[in-house]
Amino acid sequence: MKVFVVFAHPEPRSLTGSLLRVTVDELEAQGHEVRVSDLYAMKWKPQLDRDDFPQHPAEEPLSLTTASAAAAASDSHTEDVKREQEKLLWADAIIFQFPLWWYSMPAILKGWVDRVFTSGFGYGLGEYNEKHWGDRYGEGRLKGKRAMLIVTVGASSQQYSARGIAGPIEDLLFPITHGMLFYTGVDVLPSYLYWMAYRSNDEAFQAAADELRQRLRDLPVTEPIPYRHQNAGDYEIPSLLLKPGLENSSDSGFSLHRRTTNE
């Protein structure tokens, strides 16, 4: 496989940086081709702004969706954005590797998504009609690819469990796994979590690295999270409400958008 790793941590000698080396080494040992975008090392520009649209007239108000579509039509996205899109199209699997900061990704990685997932690439694809509401949520330019998050978390897994004060980790990551990755067509695997990063030691790191290596060996065959495809019949169109009766009685909120084992 071809694997594209997007990495966001300012310190290569950090625990997160060590996990990146585990990731790359294991993937290469498995015979995969690996490319890494180390966003801090690349000095990635985080903010989506007017400089992303050099052909946009200076005096005109900037509508991001319009400017993004116009840049796509004239092939005038900035070179840094084009390079990342090319890596995404090249890849069979995409890995986002980052520390959880304030219950989400570091700004530099959010800005990678904001800037690289342009109109006609990340959104604004396909027909919008009574049976099909755009190529999104299971369809899109990145359909057929797999993705996985590798996330370093300061605190314990209990705090992020079903009854933990921070909320369940899979729900905190849902805006990323479902909203960013599945939205663009990608099959998303369950996330790999490194817990208690603030109090780690060599023994904990080795055990976690072993688990990560196993997850990476399984990358080609792991079952994705069974998110429901938007245009496959589960949702009313155009309201995009889940049709009644599909879920288990215990499902609500984000969990409604996974197929049940009975389906």
Add this chain to the structure above:
Amino acid sequence: MKVFVVFAHPEPRSLTGSLLRVTVDELEAQGHEVRVSDLYAMKWKPQLDRDDFPQHPAEEPLSLTTASAAAAASDSHTEDVKREQEKLLWADAIIFQFPLWWYSMPAILKGWVDRVFTSGFGYGLGEYNEKHWGDRYGEGRLKGKRAMLIVTVGASSQQYSARGIAGPIEDLLFPITHGMLFYTGVDVLPSYLYWMAYRSNDEAFQAAADELRQRLRDLPVTEPIPYRHQNAGDYEIPSLLLKPGLENSSDSGFSLHRRTTNE
């Protein structure tokens, strides 16, 4: 009241920019003092990195929590971070105003949180013992202040409703309302949402602006979201699991962390 608005949109002539003017005008009409951090106009640096810790030795690996605590102890945070912290301490109410990009805040605003909520200011406060697990989730430096999100959303409210494909908006915003704001001690009010921003018109804008003005008039008296305080008895310490039996039978996930009407 003193109201601090943190604004994140690259185009002042956008719908989100127009809503900022509604916000500031209405708050001032009510006699409040208003300060605005317009992050794009300020050319706010989004990424948390080594430049945030000018006193950190160049050859030493950067541990962000350690470097942040050391910078606090020696009063050596960068001037831009100090100014934002001063505005937060000045304010009685804090407003984050932004467009929803990829189910979250724009990178520049996430980077404002990453950089301004430093150790000793946003986290790492108070005692950690068997009865009290730090000053957080309802306690902290910003305790007693109120906050509200004003969010512009491209699509319809249905897509973000209980059964909508994107997931309930209050759950998508939970990492911000609960994880960033309530964590630092702030009482968070229900968010104001502007729906269908991609297809807005004058009539829709005026109606939404009227609703926003009413929400702003009610800012001092609106009931906050009843998130559970960490150290007030609802959670086991140190596991931080919600104690059994406190919730309604229909609650799960994020909703567990709101007090029920019976409590």
